[in-house]
Amino acid sequence: ENIGEPSSEEFEDIQTKGSYINFFIKRKNMAGLVVREILAKKEHYGKNKLKKEKVMVEFSQANTHKAFHFGHIRGTSLGESLARILEFCGNNVIRVNYQGDSGMHVAKWIWCYKKYHSSEKIKNDEAWIASIYVDAVKRLTTNEKLQEEVDAINKSLEEGKDNKLNLLWKKTRKLSLDAFEQIYKELNTHFDFYFFEKEMEKDALRIVEDLLAKKIATISDGATIIDLKKYNLGVWVLLRKDKTVLYSAKDLALAEKKFNRYKIDRSIYVVGAEQKLHFYQLFKTLELMGFSQSKKCKYIPVSEIRFPWGKMSSRTGENVLYSEFIKQITEFAKKGTKERDKKISQKELEKRALKISIAAIKYFLLKQHPNKNIIFKREEAMNFDGDTGPYILYSYARASSILKKVKQKRKFEVRDLNEKEIELVKKLSLFPDVVASAYKNLNPSIIANYSYQLAQIFNEFYHSCPVIGSEEHESFRLALVESFRQVLKNSLY
Numbered sequence: 001e002n003i004g005e006p007s008s009e010e011f012e013d014i015q016t017k018g019s020y021i022n023f024f025i026k027r028k029n030m031a032g033l034v035v036r037e038i039l040a041k042k043e044h045y046g047k048n049k050l051k052k053e054k055v056m057v058e059f060s061q062a063n064t065h066k067a068f069h070f071g072h073i074r075g076t077s078l079g080e081s082l083a084r085i086l087e088f089c090g091n092n093v094i095r096v097n098y099q100g101d102s103g104m105h106v107a108k109w110i111w112c113y114k115k116y117h118s119s120e121k122i123k124n125d126e127a128w129i130a131s132i133y134v135d136a137v138k139r140l141t142t143n144e145k146l147q148e149e150v151d152a153i154n155k156s157l158e159e160g161k162d163n164k165l166n167l168l169w170k171k172t173r174k175l176s177l178d179a180f181e182q183i184y185k186e187l188n189t190h191f192d193f194y195f196f197e198k199e200m201e202k203d204a205l206r207i208v209e210d211l212l213a214k215k216i217a218t219i220s221d222g223a224t225i226i227d228l229k230k231y232n233l234g235v236w237v238l239l240r241k242d243k244t245v246l247y248s249a250k251d252l253a254l255a256e257k258k259f260n261r262y263k264i265d266r267s268i269y270v271v272g273a274e275q276k277l278h279f280y281q282l283f284k285t286l287e288l289m290g291f292s293q294s295k296k297c298k299y300i301p302v303s304e305i306r307f308p309w310g311k312m313s314s315r316t317g318e319n320v321l322y323s324e325f326i327k328q329i330t331e332f333a334k335k336g337t338k339e340r341d342k343k344i345s346q347k348e349l350e351k352r353a354l355k356i357s358i359a360a361i362k363y364f365l366l367k368q369h370p371n372k373n374i375i376f377k378r379e380e381a382m383n384f385d386g387d388t389g390p391y392i393l394y395s396y397a398r399a400s401s402i403l404k405k406v407k408q409k410r411k412f413e414v415r416d417l418n419e420k421e422i423e424l425v426k427k428l429s430l431f432p433d434v435v436a437s438a439y440k441n442l443n444p445s446i447i448a449n450y451s452y453q454l455a456q457i458f459n460e461f462y463h464s465c466p467v468i469g470s471e472e473h474e475s476f477r478l479a480l481v482e483s484f485r486q487v488l489k490n491s492l493y
């Protein structure tokens with residue numbers, strides 16, 4: 001009774017079976033509806049208005065004076081993907097970066113350059129910048145006493161009274177930041193706003209003063225700390241003995257700035273999983289401070305990527321620079337591309353190989369849950385068959401080449417459907433739910449996996465159903481191919 005009168009337009013039959021009621025959908029009708037909806041909504045198909053919040057997504061956060069390494073691609077891609085998913089679901093998203101342009105790593109670099117490399121010209125070369133940092137770490141490990149010199153530089157940089165030192169900092173900082181911008185362009189991401197660690201220092205000191213006054217923070221062995229053992233979160237150090245600010249205290253200032261300046265509803269941090277304790281300590285301290293939005297902060301841990309031969313870290317210098325990595329992968333992609341298209345021009349080859357490489361890498365990273373460690377295997381990521389970016393792009397290209405061969409007709413008629421067509425229609429109809437699920441779980445891998453399954457189903461359809469010249473089936477099949485291409489595009493986006 002409550003269902004009302006089911007329309008004979010939609011259902012072929014309705015039967016009761018035991019305690020169930022089975023509805024039999026009119027497949028032809030449904031297929032027409034799904035395809036019409038996709039072709040009408042185009043790039044908007046799958047969007048929904050789940051939430052209309054102002055959400056800040058902070059991601060990428062590379063440190064100046066250090067390498068942007070291969071591992072940074074994961075957080076950068078994940079952040080961008082989450083931002084798009086949030087937007088697709090109705091939110092107003094602000095993409096922000098928080099670059100580490102001050103602190104001990106910067107002091108180490110400046111110290112090492114001044115002391116051992118000052119005869120070298122400052123070069124606009126990532127590899128060189130990274131190498132100075134690696135050298136600093138090496139020297140400091142062999143002689144611990146040298147750390148005192150670094151501490152002095154750190155203090156001096158924070159006070160900002162030494163003009164020559166400030167200038168060197170500014171100049172080298174800019175080299176790193178410019179290099180990062182190139183990378184963001186290549187990865188097709190952008191930021192609406194940049195925060196820097198340097199600009200947090202003053203506010204951090206003010207907040208720490210306040211925490212001391214309120215007796216939330218204490219002095220222990222000369223350092224300023226918060227004892228969080230009660231919460232099973234250990235001791236959080238805010239200031240060093242020499243009163244210079246630590247990463248921790250700067251994050252207190254950042255949280256405040258984000259909410260006060262941008263009036264956001266939610267703040268998402270996409271950061272390496274190894275910083276889990278730090279973020280729990282941060283959120284707990286914000287709560288203790290009485291910061292009313294502490295519950296609106298969310299940490300998304302990003303697990304690491306390794307190569308089959310092990311871990312990378314920019315401290316020991318075993319890391320692979322982003323630029324080197326991309327160059328290698330692109331060389332590899334060129335071979336595969338050339339095999340498939342022997343007449344391709346050099347320029348087009350470079351362009352296409354880079355696009356395929358970036359797609360392959362992003363897909364390889366995003367198809368996994370952010371919490372899962374990944375071992376990057378080049379041959380696996382770059383395979384043109386299988387669960388890979390190149391395979392999915394290939395399906396897209398295949399659909400495009402069918403559509404290129406004919407003039408698109410506006411109208412179509414659904415004839416008797418075979419199983420492969422039905423499978424494809426069903427899968428297309430699920431896209432809005434898939435998006436909603438990725439949004440609720442803040443997990444892009446749900447959409448990535450969907451895109452692969454969709455491509456597979458399309459390929460099965462393509463092999464068993466001729467499209468062009470299939471007479472009375474042609475108009476619908478063409479519309480189905482176009483729908484597929486649209487939905488695949490939306491999900492890859």
Ligand code: ARG
Pocket residue numbers: 058061062063098099100251254269271
């Ligand atoms: N720059 C930091 C690092 O490389 C990550 C910053 C993460 N964001 C934050 N608000 N703490 O470790």
